[in-house]
Amino acid sequence: MKQLRHISIVWFAFILIATGCSGGTSGSKEEGAQQEKVLTIGNTIDNVTFDIHNHGNTQTESIHVNIFEYLVKKDGDDPRKKLPGLAVSWERTDDLTWRFKLKEGVKFHNGDPFTAADVKFTLERVAKDKSLVDYSSYSNIDQVNVIDEFTVDVITKEPDPILLARLSRISSGILPAAYFEKVGVKGFMDDPVGTGPYKFSKWIKDDRIELVKNTDYHGEKPNWDRVVFRTIPESTTRISELLTGSIDIAVIIPPGDIQRVKDSGSTYYVDKESARVQSLLVRQTPGTVTENPKVREAIELAIDKKAVIDNVLGGAGVPTQEAIGPGILGHSPELFNTDIYNVERAKQLLAEAGYPDGVELTLSSPASTKEVAETLAAYLTEASFKVNLEILEQTQYKQRDNSNTFKELALQGKGNSMFEAPLQLEIFITENAAGQTDYSNKEVDELLKAAATNLNDEERAEQYERAQAILAQDRPRIFLYQNKFNYGVNNRIDFTPRTDEMFYADDIKLKEDE
Amino acid sequence: MGIYIYRTLLQIVPVLFIITLIVFILVHVTGDPVAMMLPDTASAEDREILTQALGLDRPLYVQYYIFLSNLLQGDFGNSFRYGEAALPIVLERLPASFELAAASMLVACCIAIPFGIWSAVKRNSVFDLFISGVSVLGKAMPSFWVGIMLILIVAVQMGWTPVSGRGGFSYLILPAITLGTGIAAEMTRLVRSSMLEIIGQDYIRTARSKGLREMIVINKHALRNALIPVVTITGLQLTNLVGGSLVVETVFSWPGMGQLIVQAINSHDMAIVQASVFVIALMVILINLATDIAYRALDPRIKYNR
Numbered sequence: 001m002k003q004l005r006h007i008s009i010v011w012f013a014f015i016l017i018a019t020g021c022s023g024g025t026s027g028s029k030e031e032g033a034q035q036e037k038v039l040t041i042g043n044t045i046d047n048v049t050f051d052i053h054n055h056g057n058t059q060t061e062s063i064h065v066n067i068f069e070y071l072v073k074k075d076g077d078d079p080r081k082k083l084p085g086l087a088v089s090w091e092r093t094d095d096l097t098w099r100f101k102l103k104e105g106v107k108f109h110n111g112d113p114f115t116a117a118d119v120k121f122t123l124e125r126v127a128k129d130k131s132l133v134d135y136s137s138y139s140n141i142d143q144v145n146v147i148d149e150f151t152v153d154v155i156t157k158e159p160d161p162i163l164l165a166r167l168s169r170i171s172s173g174i175l176p177a178a179y180f181e182k183v184g185v186k187g188f189m190d191d192p193v194g195t196g197p198y199k200f201s202k203w204i205k206d207d208r209i210e211l212v213k214n215t216d217y218h219g220e221k222p223n224w225d226r227v228v229f230r231t232i233p234e235s236t237t238r239i240s241e242l243l244t245g246s247i248d249i250a251v252i253i254p255p256g257d258i259q260r261v262k263d264s265g266s267t268y269y270v271d272k273e274s275a276r277v278q279s280l281l282v283r284q285t286p287g288t289v290t291e292n293p294k295v296r297e298a299i300e301l302a303i304d305k306k307a308v309i310d311n312v313l314g315g316a317g318v319p320t321q322e323a324i325g326p327g328i329l330g331h332s333p334e335l336f337n338t339d340i341y342n343v344e345r346a347k348q349l350l351a352e353a354g355y356p357d358g359v360e361l362t363l364s365s366p367a368s369t370k371e372v373a374e375t376l377a378a379y380l381t382e383a384s385f386k387v388n389l390e391i392l393e394q395t396q397y398k399q400r401d402n403s404n405t406f407k408e409l410a411l412q413g414k415g416n417s418m419f420e421a422p423l424q425l426e427i428f429i430t431e432n433a434a435g436q437t438d439y440s441n442k443e444v445d446e447l448l449k450a451a452a453t454n455l456n457d458e459e460r461a462e463q464y465e466r467a468q469a470i471l472a473q474d475r476p477r478i479f480l481y482q483n484k485f486n487y488g489v490n491n492r493i494d495f496t497p498r499t500d501e502m503f504y505a506d507d508i509k510l511k512e513d514e
Numbered sequence: 515m516g517i518y519i520y521r522t523l524l525q526i527v528p529v530l531f532i533i534t535l536i537v538f539i540l541v542h543v544t545g546d547p548v549a550m551m552l553p554d555t556a557s558a559e560d561r562e563i564l565t566q567a568l569g570l571d572r573p574l575y576v577q578y579y580i581f582l583s584n585l586l587q588g589d590f591g592n593s594f595r596y597g598e599a600a601l602p603i604v605l606e607r608l609p610a611s612f613e614l615a616a617a618s619m620l621v622a623c624c625i626a627i628p629f630g631i632w633s634a635v636k637r638n639s640v641f642d643l644f645i646s647g648v649s650v651l652g653k654a655m656p657s658f659w660v661g662i663m664l665i666l667i668v669a670v671q672m673g674w675t676p677v678s679g680r681g682g683f684s685y686l687i688l689p690a691i692t693l694g695t696g697i698a699a700e701m702t703r704l705v706r707s708s709m710l711e712i713i714g715q716d717y718i719r720t721a722r723s724k725g726l727r728e729m730i731v732i733n734k735h736a737l738r739n740a741l742i743p744v745v746t747i748t749g750l751q752l753t754n755l756v757g758g759s760l761v762v763e764t765v766f767s768w769p770g771m772g773q774l775i776v777q778a779i780n781s782h783d784m785a786i787v788q789a790s791v792f793v794i795a796l797m798v799i800l801i802n803l804a805t806d807i808a809y810r811a812l813d814p815r816i817k818y819n820r
Contacts, residue, residue, distance in 0.1 A: 046777070049597050056552060131567030133551050136560040189598055205596075205603065206777065207680055207769035232678060232767045236662050240670045240677045395782060398549040402561060432557065 036225040039493075039505055042238045042247040046206045046231040050192040051185055053126040053171045054133045058417065059251070061170045062503045063229050066211055067109075068173025068194035071100055071119065072164055076498040076507065078327055079275075079419035082164050086114065086174055086195065095159040095455060096142075102150040106218045108176040109199045116152045120144040121177035123154065123167075134171040137418075141166075159453040161460060165418040169500075197222040197506055206231050211505075220506070223513075227505045242267055242488045249495055249508070250488040255314025261488040271316055271486035272497035275416035277323060277424065278372070280363075280409050280478040285438040289361055290408045294353035296475040299409070302346040302383035303376055306339055309481050312371050317481035321472045323414070323424040325482040327499060329457060330421040330464025335472050336482075346383040358384035362407035365390070366397040373411050376480075404435040413483065419500070421464045422452055428467070428476055439476030443467075522803050530795055534585065537791045538578050538784075546570075547594050547782035568594070581788070590792070591785035595778070600785035604774065604793050608756075610680055611770035614693065614763070615755035617686050619748065621694025622701055627744070629698075630705025635732060637710060645702060652699030661692040661765040678767040689766040693759055697751050704747055708740040742812055749805030753798040 047063050048055040072090065075081035087100040106114035126132055127141040140160050145153040156163060166172065176193050183191070192200045197219065198211035209229045213222040230247060232238040235254050242250040243264050253261055253269065261269045280299070282290050289295050305319035318325075322335035350359065363380070365373030370391050377387040390407075392400060400406055416423045426432060429448050430440040444467050451463040471477070489495045494509045548564045565571050569580075584591060590600040633645040668688060669677040675687050712718065713736050721731045756771070763772030771790060778786035809816050 048595060051597050054597055056556075130563050133564065135563065136556065186598065189596075204680075204769055205606070206773045207767065230679065230767070231769075233773075234662075234678075234765050234767070237665060237678045237765060237767060240665050243670055244673065244677055246677060394780065395546075395550060399546055402546065402549050402558070427557075 037223070037510065038226045038228060039224045039508060040228040040230060040247045040249075041503055042230050042232045042241055042250040044231075044233050044235075044238070044252055047203065047209050047229070050189050050200075050203075051132075052173045052175070053129070053135075056133055056170065056417070058415070058501050061417075062501055063209055063211075064170075064173055064194075065196070065502045066198040066227060066505050067192060067196045067200055068175070069196050070168045070172045071102075071174070072168045074168045074419070074498075074500050076496070076500075076504075079499050080165075080327060080329060082168060085168070086119075090164070092455070093153070096156050098154045098156075098163055099147070100152050100154065102152065103218065104150055106195050107216055108179065108195055109193045109214060110176065110179055112176050112179055112193075114174065114176075114195050115149050116146040118174050118177045119152045120146055121180065122175045123172070125175075126171045132171075137166060137169075138171060159455050161451075161453070161455050161457070162418060162420040162422065165420045169417050198224075198227055201226070223506045223509065229503075239488060242490065245490060248490045248493045249503070251485070253486045253488050255312070255316070257488075258314045258486070266491055267488050268491060269486065269488055270495065270497055271484040272499060273318060273325060274483050274485045274501065275325060275328065275419055275499065276413050276483040276485075277320060277325065278317070278369070278411070278413045278480045278483060279323070280376070280480065281406060281412050281437060282475055282478055283406065283408050283437055284476060288408055289355070289359050292353045293475070294349045295355070295359065296478070298346040298349040298353070298383060299380065299385070300475060300478045301340060301342045301349065302385070303379045303478075303480065304341040305480050306341070308372060308375050308379075312375050313481075313483075316484040316486055318484070320479050320482050322468050322479055323471065323477070324416065324421050324464075324468075328416070328419050328421055329461050330425075330451075330468065332465050332468045332472075335468060335479075343379075343383050350384060355384075358386055360386040360388065361409060362388040362390055363409040363411065364392060364397070364400065364406050365411040366394050367391055368394065369411050369413070376411065412477075417500075422448075425464065425467060425471075426452070428471060433476060437476040439474065441470060441474060444470050444474075518806070519803065522799070522806075526796070526799050529799065530792060533791060533795045534582070534788060535578070537788055538581065539574075541782060541784050541787055542574060542577075547784060550781045551594060590789040593778075593783050593786045595781050595783045595786070600783075600789040601793075603786060604771070604789040607769065607771045607774050608793070610768060611756050611759075611763075611772065613680075613686065614689055614759070614768055614770060615752055617690035618693035618697065618755055618759075619752060621690050622697035622751070623748070625695065625698035626701035626705055630702045631709055631732065631737065631740075633702065633706045634709035634713065635728075642706075645706070649699045649702050652695055655696075656761075657692055657696050657759070658761045658765050660695065661689070661762055664688045664692060665765075678765075680769055689759075689762055689768055692766075693755065693762050701744065701747055701751075705740065705744055708743045709736060712736045712740045738812060742809060745805060745808050745812060749801050749808075753794070753801045756794070756797055756801075 043059045045059055048057045048060045052064055052068060070085045071087035072082040073085040075083055086103055086106065088103050089101045091099050093099050100119070102116060102119065108114060123138065123141055123144045126134055127138040129135060140156050140158055142155045142157045145155065147153055154163065173194060179193055180188055195218070197214050197217045199214045201210040201212045203209045208231065211227045213225050232241060235252065235257065238250045239253065239257050239261065241247045242261070243266065245266065258269055261267050282296055282299070284291050309315060309317040309319060318337050319339060320336050321338055322332050324331055326336065363373060363377055373389060373391065377389045380387045401410070414424050425448055428439055429445050433439040447463045447467040451460045454460045454463065485497070485501060487495070487497060492511055494511050548561050548568065548570060552560055552564065569577065581591065588601070592598060593600045593603055596603060629645050633642045636642050665677055665688065669675050676685050679685055718731060718736055721735050760772040760776050762768070763770045764776055774786065775790050778790065
């Protein structure tokens with residue numbers, strides 16, 4: 001018994017020490033400081049980094065937009081509309097030069113004044129360092145010239161119609177040049193500094209990031225005392241946190257939980273169309289069954305896209321036949337929200353293609369879209385295709401994708417952080433499609449290459465629309481639906497989702513304040 | 515004893531070397547970190563540029579050589595995901611995992627030792643059968659399911675505890691019960707069978723025939739010997755727990771080693787995976803050593819010198 005007692009005492013001491021040493025989190029503080037206005041958001045993954053040039057993650061950017069500010073800011077509803085940020089005005093002075101007038105009197109969180117030198121440092125760092133993840137999105141910037149303390153010229157290598165889109169996203173948050181050079185990347189990671197309405201307070205990895213209000217903010221007074229971004233990967237846990245009121249907004253509500261959020265009495269559900277489009281990559285390599293355009297058309301006609309959206313995604317999508325959605329230049333309304341499901345016609349086309357008894361093909365999908373892939377396979381089977389379904393773990397899927405080793409079909413989602421057509425269309429240019437879909441159409445190549453450097457928006461829209469019309473016929477990809485992203489929100493909060501999925505804390509209000 | 519400890523410590527070097535080699539190969543053959551880092555609109559050229567910039571285009575043996583030479587200087591390299599040195603990131607997760615491991619073990623011991631003893635003493639009674647049944651059930655229930663059920667009932671319905679995250683004592687209750695009951699299920703059966711074996715031995719009969727009270731026979735004479743296998747399993751489970759309970763830490767958003775490893779594997783964050791496995795391997799060896807020493811404390815007849 002004495003031994004047992006000893007063991008118990010040792011354990012008890014151990015747990016007390018461990019609990020005492022834990023460093024804790026804000027639990028007690030949150031309870032103790034009830035007067036504080038705190039906004040808590042539940043994300044699925046942690047902040048990747050504070051080196052804004054070294055990631056491509058939307059949830060991380062949704063935190064960063066409160067700390068760092070862009071020269072130009074996207075409108076919440078219409079991402080192509082650009083609003084003044086740290087730049088008060090801008091103009092294109094020639095095909096390669098954009099001039100920005102900067103806001104005066106802005107201070108970084110550490111007290112340093114914001115000047116043209118900071119813009120030069122920020123943009124040239126990401127445009128020149130090839131080891132940075134976001135380098136390729138900025139490599140068209142040749143140099144940034146400081147004209148005076150509050151004027152800069154951004155010089156591009158080629159005419160760049162989407163420069164403003166580049167400057168209103170992930171890597172364009174302006175960094176404090178002097179501070180960054182003094183403390184280095186490591187020092188900056190420990191104590192990131194921007195010009196935004198909220199200052200970094202603490203980061204407990206895989207748990208939470210806390211921001212506090214910047215009382216010296218150059219714009220309107222920040223709305224919240226503290227903004228907390230929690231990392232809650234498991235959806236049941238995230239929704240439970242929302243239902244118990246521990247978080248105000250939960251991202252990504254799975255279809256099975258949407259009704260729970262709607263019915264709880266203390267929360268509501270909102271969704272919004274994203275720029276992400278789900279499609280089937282279709283190989284046109286000579287020798288494959290999908291080389292035949294009739295087979296490709298039969299595949300598209302065999303799938304009831306609307307039913308997939310309603311039954312598998314809980315309604316969170318819009319059926320489409322185009323690569324880009326509304327709000328993006330080049331969007332084709334006649335290809336959006338269409339219903340062309342016709343299983344009988346699909347069977348007929350297959351017979352005309354020489355496969356009256358059906359034909360075998362392989363459909364690959366990442367595990368994350370397993371349910372969608374299974375439903376697609378069921379529809380294809382109904383139209384007499386014999387489908388080999390290949391569900392791959394995420395890293396394995398990416399590897400197959402990069403090595404161009406998918407067979408006839410692969411289910412893929414493509415996002416678009418710039419809300420501009422090139423990101424989703426240039427994969428169809430012959431050189432880029434080689435090995436992947438092996439699609440080649442001279443007219444499409446010409447249209448897309450011309451549009452990439454065309455500074456006339458009207459002409460550019462026509463070029464993209466024409467290319468999209470051809471792609472809808474040629475089907476190097478069969479576009480399925482534009483994803484909607486969704487949120488569960490506490491009733492005390494007034495929240496309207498933005499198309500770019502950002503959480504600008506000051507656009508989120510307490511209902512009682514209104 | 516001294517020689518035994520010395521010899522065990524010496525074994526650490528080749529063991530860790532082999533582990534780093536295996537992990538290095540596994541991480542490299544299962545996927546490309548660059549593919550996981552870049553957005554899905556990245557082109558083949560973007561991937562190539564970043565691959566070169568990170569030195570991932572060099573032959574595997576060159577990469578391993580560089581990794582090993584850095585390792586000898588205590589440098590596991592930088593995490594691709596966080597862009598920081600890997601070892602401090604791993605080490606800063608240890609307190610959270612220790613805290614959860616200790617609390618779970620406490621829950622397990624508090625359940626398993628009394629119920630195991632009681633079950634053995636009342637062998638074949640209704641109580642014994644009930645405990646055996648519950649143990650089987652406890653072992654059969656997957657921990658993620660138990661965790662989610664506890665969240666839905668205790669945190670959401672009753673509102674007695676927070677749902678997830680790490681904070682004060684209240685945050686520890688649900689994950690510790692989830693993990694602790696799973697271990698207790700196995701441990702109870704072990705305590706019971708170990709106790710049954712001991713109480714059938716001659717010296718226990720002698721103690722009883724001397725007229726000692728049953729309480730003293732069990733607690734003073736039987737328990738100490740019955741605890742040896744329990745210490746073994748406690749040690750083994752502890753290494754599992756500190757190494758990170760992958761599923762339970764994810765369910766409860768517990769920022770420990772488990773969540774870190776899951777994220778690192780998903781993003782092919784080589785340096786974090788290496789540093790985590792290295793730290794866990796080191797802990798397993800040290801905890802095993804501590805367990806051996808604990809045997810000796812419980813049973814002085816056990817000798818390691820030969």
